[in-house]
Amino acid sequence: xxxxxxxxxxxxxxxxxxxxxxxxxxxxxxxxxxxxxxxxxxxxxxxxxxxxxxxxxxxxxxxxxxxxxxxxxxxxxxxxxxxxxxxxxxxxxxxxxxxxxxxxxxxxxxxxxxxxxxxxxxxxxxxxxxxxxxxxxxxxxxxxxxxxxxxxxxxxxxxxxxxxxxxxxxxxxxxxxxxxxxxxxxxxxxxxxxxxxxxxxxxxxxxxxxxxxxxxxxxxxxxxxxxxxxxxxxxxxxxxxxxxxxxxxxxxxxxxxxxxxxxxxxxxxxxxxx
Amino acid sequence: xxxxxxxxxxxxxxxxxxxxxxxxxxxxxxxxxxxxxxxxxxxxxxxxxxxxxxxxxxxxxxxxxxxxxxxxxxxxxxxxxxxxxxxxxxxxxxxxxxxxxxxxxxxxxxxxxxxxxxxxxxxxxxxxxxxxxxxx
Ligand code: SF4
Ligand code: SF4
Ligand code: SF4
Numbered sequence: 510x511x512x513x514x515x516x517x518x519x520x521x522x523x524x525x526x527x528x529x530x531x532x533x534x535x536x537x538x539x540x541x542x543x544x545x546x547x548x549x550x551x552x553x554x555x556x557x558x559x560x561x562x563x564x565x566x567x568x569x570x571x572x573x574x575x576x577x578x579x580x581x582x583x584x585x586x587x588x589x590x591x592x593x594x595x596x597x598x599x600x601x602x603x604x605x606x607x608x609x610x611x612x613x614x615x616x617x618x619x620x621x622x623x624x625x626x627x628x629x630x631x632x633x634x635x636x637x638x639x640x641x642x643x644x645x646x647x648x649x650x651x652x653x654x655x656x657x658x659x660x661x662x663x664x665x666x667x668x669x670x671x672x673x674x675x676x677x678x679x680x681x682x683x684x685x686x687x688x689x690x691x692x693x694x695x696x697x698x699x700x701x702x703x704x705x706x707x708x709x710x711x712x713x714x715x716x717x718x719x720x721x722x723x724x725x726x727x728x729x730x731x732x733x734x735x736x737x738x739x740x741x742x743x744x745x746x747x748x749x750x751x752x753x754x755x756x757x758x759x760x761x762x763x764x765x766x767x768x769x770x771x772x773x774x775x776x777x778x779x780x781x782x783x
Numbered sequence: 784x785x786x787x788x789x790x791x792x793x794x795x796x797x798x799x800x801x802x803x804x805x806x807x808x809x810x811x812x813x814x815x816x817x818x819x820x821x822x823x824x825x826x827x828x829x830x831x832x833x834x835x836x837x838x839x840x841x842x843x844x845x846x847x848x849x850x851x852x853x854x855x856x857x858x859x860x861x862x863x864x865x866x867x868x869x870x871x872x873x874x875x876x877x878x879x880x881x882x883x884x885x886x887x888x889x890x891x892x893x894x895x896x897x898x899x900x901x902x903x904x905x906x907x908x909x910x911x912x913x914x915x916x917x918x919x
Contacts, residue, residue, distance in 0.1 A: 530785055541818045543789035543804045550784070562819040562826075569787070569806070569816075576808055577785050674830045677819070731817055733827035 513613065513638045517585065518555050518635055520611055524583045525549045528609060532570055533585040534559040544569040546582075548676065557764065565727045566592035567682040574603045583609035585637075589623070589725035591630040592758020593682040596721055599765055602685050604660045623726050624648060624739075632761060649740045668707035670734035673697075677728035677738060683757075685719040690717065714740040720766045723757045738776035785809070789816060792841075792871035795891045796831040799823065803832055812836045847903040872908065 521531050535545035536557045544564050547554055548569035566589050574580065586594060591612060598605050621644050622627035643650045656665060678691055686773025690713050691697050697710050704710060714755055715738075722742035729739045749755055753766040791803035798885040801824035815836050819826035836842060848864035849856040859867075873881055888897045897915070904913045908912040 527848075530787070532787075537789065538791050541791055541802065541821055543791070543816065543818070545789065546785060546787040548784065563818065564816070572784060572806065572808060572813055573787050580785055582785075672829060674828060674833060676833060678830055679815075679833055680817070730819065731826050731828070733829065 512557065513514075513616075514560055516639045517560070517611070517613060518558055519553060520635055521558070521583075521585070522552065523545060524609055524611065524635070525552060528583045529577075530573075530580070531583040531585065531611070532566055532573070533565075533611075534564055535623075539579035546573065561615065562730075563587055563590070563619075563725075563756040565593075565680050565682055565692055565725070566590050567597055568680070570594065570608075571597060571682070571685070577650050578604065578650045579607065583611055583764055585611045586630065586633065587613050588627050588629045588631075589625070589723050589758075590682075591632055592627075593725060594722055595632065595758040595761060596683055596765070597685070598761075599768070600685070600721075609635065612636040614640045617641060617644070620644045623724075625724065625726075627724075631759065646740075648737055649743050651743070652740050657700045661753065664708070664711075666714075667736045668711055668732075669703045671704065671707055671710065672702060672733060672738060673704060673710065674733060676731040676733070680727045681718075682727070683718060683723065683727065684714075686717075711736075711738060711741070714738075715745060719745050720753065720755055721757060723744060740761045791818060792826075794828065794832040794835060796829075796835070798890045801832050803828060803835060805836060812839055839902055876908060882912060884908050884910055885912035885914070887912075888913065889917055 516607070521533060524545065530546040530548050532546050534542050535547070535554065536542050536559045536764070539688060541561045542562060542564070544566050548558065552684055566584060566586060570582070570584055573582070584594070591610060594603070594610070597603050599726065608628070610633035612630030612635065614630065614636060615625065615628035616638070620641060623676065624644065624646035626643035627645060627647070631747060651731055658712070675691065678689065691710060696713055700704055724739065724743060724746065726739045729737055732738070746757070749766065757765070786809050790800060790817055791804055794801040794803055802818035802821035803824070804816040804818055806816055813836065813882060815828070815833055817826045817828045823825055847858045847880045848861060850859040850864060850867060872884060886900055886908070888900040901913045902909055
């Protein structure tokens with residue numbers, strides 16, 4: 510069996526002649542990886558193709574497509590990234606017409622690192638690697654098993670460590686509002702750390718991730734305070750599944766609960782991105 | 784052709800040395816992405832690092848020295864500015880001694896620039912009054 514990197518490279522080489530670029534990961538200076546737009550003009554760069562650590566590639570795709578809305582691109586995406594792309598499409602953040610998805614299936618150690626229930630893609634026509642089953646999320650289980658006072662003490666302490674870098678919001682592929690409630694002084698006071706009311710920032714973000722979070726854990730990974738915030742989003746996702754039978758990224762055409770209240774028609778992105 | 788690059792660099796804001804990628808789209812700076820497998824910052828940044836891209840081409844950024852003339856700041860050449868500074872430093876040093884001067888360096892400079900500044904303070908002015916903005 511050929512390894513995923515070799516197969517991925519072959520798949521990208523096959524796709525490259527038909528697109529303007531393929532978004533994937535590349536090893537850069539000092540062995541540091543980052544998203545990169547591979548092109549047919551520089552296919553030798555594929556020598557530096559990388560698989561891991563994963564990166565918030567849907568967000569990079571959004572940045573490129575905002576400047577080049579009609580570009581014909583391909584993207585290498587893992588399960589969570591594919592879900593992110595689907596949700597961004599449903600919220601009018603990007604157009605799927607000219608996009609080729611190359612689904613990269615995660616391996617056991619990666620799924621365990623992510624505590625991931627769905628380490629596989631479901632929409633991509635081109636796929637690399639063999640899909641595996643989801644793994645349990647021991648951290649969420651552990652926190653859920655705490656008593657109410659223990660939970661409160663746990664989260665209070667976690668939130669007090671927050672340095673309000675806004676990294677969790679910046680890196681999240683599902684945080685794309687033009688006007689962000691977290692920058693509104695009514696909710697989040699500026700100029701003081703720890704925040705006078707630290708749970709406000711986190712609860713506002715948790716509410717705003719309802720029926721949107723695709724469980725990529727980019728927020729947790731970038732958090733300098735190691736706050737396990739995706740635990741909230743997962744518990745909320747479980748409720749959303751029960752109440753609305755909705756799972757972000759699972760289906761292309763099921764409307765997210767936020768959009769059900771809208772009158773006939775679609776909503777469109779307006780104004781400038783933040 | 785679409786030109787998207789991530790340029791690896793070090794955050795200029797303090798002395799910690801976090802790594803970040805400047806996201807460059809069609810030759811324009813559009814954002815910052817942390818560097819996950821960098822040994823110092825391990826994929827995290829503070830709020831300043833996350834906003835590094837914003838100051839580089841900011842219209843308020845000074846691109847020439849300014850000299851206050853008759854109460855108003857006016858653009859000047861580097862030669863004019865450096866000559867003025869040298870004259871004033873000389874005057875102060877003669878009138879009140881070298882310890883009446885202090886040199887504040889910056890974490891936004893390179894190691895080599897900071898070395899030169901402390902050398903300038905000690906060897907040219909003759910004072911140990913050297914400090915820097917990263918003494919947070
Ligand atoms: S969150 Fe799941 S799908 Fe995404 S990289 Fe981790 S294991 Fe893979
Ligand atoms: S896991 Fe975090 S970064 Fe990923 S979609 Fe959910 S909230 Fe956003
Ligand atoms: S990434 Fe962590 S420290 Fe930064 S704002 Fe989010 S929770 Fe706070």
